Amino acid sequence: MGAEAWRIALTVIALVSALLLIWSVFFEISYHRRRLGIDLRGTVKSGSYGLCRHPGFWWLSFFSLSVAILRGLDLYIFSISLMIGLDLLLIVIQDKYVFPRLFTGYDAYRKEIPFLVPRLFRKRPTMR
Numbered sequence: 001m002g003a004e005a006w007r008i009a010l011t012v013i014a015l016v017s018a019l020l021l022i023w024s025v026f027f028e029i030s031y032h033r034r035r036l037g038i039d040l041r042g043t044v045k046s047g048s049y050g051l052c053r054h055p056g057f058w059w060l061s062f063f064s065l066s067v068a069i070l071r072g073l074d075l076y077i078f079s080i081s082l083m084i085g086l087d088l089l090l091i092v093i094q095d096k097y098v099f100p101r102l103f104t105g106y107d108a109y110r111k112e113i114p115f116l117v118p119r120l121f122r123k124r125p126t127m128r
Contacts, residue, residue: 007070010066010069010070011066011070013062013066014066014067014070017058017062017066018059020048020055020059021056021059021060024047024048024049024055024059028044028047028048028049029049031047032046032047032049042104042105043105045109045112051113051114052114052115052117052118053095053109053110053113053116054091054095054115054116055118057091058116060083060087061084061087064080065084091116095110095115
């Protein structure tokens with residue numbers, strides 16, 4: 001693949017991940033709450049939040065890395081690493097201390113939905 005093709009591919013990754021970040025952080029939760037009738041303190045287990053508890057981490061990481069590569073990874077590797085590391089620290093703190101107090105049923109949500117590594121197929125409940 002030529003340099004121009006790589007540039008186009010990275011630009012597409014940056015645009016798509018930016019749109020997914022905006023969607024999942026600002027719109028997706030309220031959309032699913034309205035659609036499913038979930039109150040403001042309830043947890044959303046559908047869409048990207050049904051795959052992992054913090055999908056925005058991945059969108060921000062893909063966006064940051066693709067932009068850094070486009071602009072010159074050697075210049076931005078420290079700042080991108082710091083930004084992704086601080087985002088990870090933030091979501092660990094949110095997941096452990098903030099969200100269990102903010103959302104009812106968050107402990108059950110934590111047991112059902114993986115932290116960061118998306119689960120593409122949900123386990124079926126066992127029949128007894």
